[in-house]
Amino acid sequence: MRTLFLDESGDHDLINIDRNYPAFVLAGCILNIKDHKLLTEDLNNLKERLFGTKNLILHYADYTRNKNGFERVKEKYFRNVFFKGINDLIVNHDYELLACIVDKQKHNEKYGYNAMNPYLLSLNLIVERFIFYLKEINEVGKIIAESRNTQLDNELDLAYLNLKISGTRYLAPKEITKYIQQFAIKKKEENIAGLQLVDSLVTPIGRKYLNLKNYYLEYDNIKGKFRKERCGKYKGYGLMILP
Numbered sequence: 001m002r003t004l005f006l007d008e009s010g011d012h013d014l015i016n017i018d019r020n021y022p023a024f025v026l027a028g029c030i031l032n033i034k035d036h037k038l039l040t041e042d043l044n045n046l047k048e049r050l051f052g053t054k055n056l057i058l059h060y061a062d063y064t065r066n067k068n069g070f071e072r073v074k075e076k077y078f079r080n081v082f083f084k085g086i087n088d089l090i091v092n093h094d095y096e097l098l099a100c101i102v103d104k105q106k107h108n109e110k111y112g113y114n115a116m117n118p119y120l121l122s123l124n125l126i127v128e129r130f131i132f133y134l135k136e137i138n139e140v141g142k143i144i145a146e147s148r149n150t151q152l153d154n155e156l157d158l159a160y161l162n163l164k165i166s167g168t169r170y171l172a173p174k175e176i177t178k179y180i181q182q183f184a185i186k187k188k189e190e191n192i193a194g195l196q197l198v199d200s201l202v203t204p205i206g207r208k209y210l211n212l213k214n215y216y217l218e219y220d221n222i223k224g225k226f227r228k229e230r231c232g233k234y235k236g237y238g239l240m241i242l243p
Helices: 033-051 076-092 104-114 118-137 150-166 173-179 193-209 219-223
Strands: 002-009 023-032 096-103 141-146 180-186 239-242
Touching: 002 118, 002 193, 023 033, 023 118, 023 193, 033 076, 033 193, 076 193, 076 219, 096 104, 096 118, 096 193, 118 141, 118 150, 118 173, 118 180, 118 239, 141 193, 150 173, 150 180, 173 180, 193 219
Parallel strands: 002 141, 096 239, 141 180
Antiparallel strands: 002 023, 023 096
């Protein structure tokens, strides 16, 4: 059984586009049960060593702004130790990375009033790639997405239901129900290592696309985790950029 842990960066608003971050990114990390257990152990050890508790939730928006338990990250020595630990987690654990970037301005210019919701569009492509992966290794999987709020979670549930009913461009509905055994939305407070890992990857992916500087997290480490073709190509395979 493989699990795809999903998280996003940016919002899916196509009307009021943030000029400082005009992209939406949906990313997912694929882990098996054994590798997720190892990730959980190492993440807990890192948090206990640096913060004295494993219950602190790793959240990119918090630790890059030194808040909600990450206040010490503003101290130079502590910051260097902390980010070395995060970079080591990114590099040393086994997982496959999928991501879809939607450039919202270009998306609007190309499709106008017919422009599809970036979250739903990204979800379709990520689920497709996940199932292609499961087919390759002849396994089934489940998807765990991070909760946002009640309304958005309900929209996500409906979007996934629509996938199961209508399929995608390359997948029939029966293939989705065959390979995806469970779809769940979990809150950040549940302290799930896979969700915390992808939370640390998704914003740097968006910042790289937008030519914004990535502080402390090495993008080359992230790039090396994208799902690849045998020739090593990852764009269009593990990383999709739209339009």
